[in-house]
Amino acid sequence: MKGLKAEMDISIVFKIAGIGILIAVLNSVLKSFGKDDLASLATLAGLAVVLFMVIDLLSELFDYVRTVFALY
Amino acid sequence: MGKMEIFQIVGLGLATVIMLMVLNEQKSVFGIYLVIAFGVIIFVLMMDKISAILAVFRELANKAEVNLIYVTTIFKVVGIAYLTEFSAEICRDAGSSAIAAKIELAGKIIIITLAIPILVSILEAILQLIP
Numbered sequence: 453m454k455g456l457k458a459e460m461d462i463s464i465v466f467k468i469a470g471i472g473i474l475i476a477v478l479n480s481v482l483k484s485f486g487k488d489d490l491a492s493l494a495t496l497a498g499l500a501v502v503l504f505m506v507i508d509l510l511s512e513l514f515d516y517v518r519t520v521f522a523l524y
Numbered sequence: 525m526g527k528m529e530i531f532q533i534v535g536l537g538l539a540t541v542i543m544l545m546v547l548n549e550q551k552s553v554f555g556i557y558l559v560i561a562f563g564v565i566i567f568v569l570m571m572d573k574i575s576a577i578l579a580v581f582r583e584l585a586n587k588a589e590v591n592l593i594y595v596t597t598i599f600k601v602v603g604i605a606y607l608t609e610f611s612a613e614i615c616r617d618a619g620s621s622a623i624a625a626k627i628e629l630a631g632k633i634i635i636i637t638l639a640i641p642i643l644v645s646i647l648e649a650i651l652q653l654i655p
Contacts, residue, residue: 469543472554513564520575521603
């Protein structure tokens with residue numbers, strides 16, 4: 453029960469915001485070059501990366517809640 | 525920690541809101557991820573304290589010689605309620621309140637399913653009291 457908590461740090465929020473801003477800038481640059489398909493691909497890749505990060509976080513939360521509240 | 529933790533949480537919340545506004549201005553889809561990550565971090569920070577509170581309740585129930593099954597059922601109900609509220613709020617924040625309502629419906633039904641054994645045992649106790 454104690455071991456789960458140690459990994460939780462707030463830097464993931466800043467990581468997600470940074471990736472979001474980076475992808476937004478990349479998107480507008482690629483669009484201004486006329487490569488709309490590459491822009492949408494970049495957005496998709498960023499979405500997938502952040503989705504994996506958030507899914508890890510969520511699974512950690514669910515494990516923790518399950519152990520604390522004895523939900524099996 | 526202790527009382528200082530609230531300053532950390534408030535600061536993180538304000539910083540997250542500012543980053544969220546920047547992302548929303550770019551019409552980015554990453555805002556909802558930011559909301560989820562922030563919610564999970566706050567939830568886990570609080571979960572540490574909730575587990576301490578639950579340990580106290582379990583101890584009290586032990587001393588009062590209450591059947592531990594009832595206490596565990598109450599804990600399960602509280603946990604399901606917290607999780608349901610968490611995800612429903614995220615869905616409502618993302619603008620789809622229909623999905624939030626469905627999640628809440630499922631949570632309510634699962635809670636009733638958990639509570640039925642207690643209800644049945646109460647009714648049986650009442651029936652035994654009636655001659």
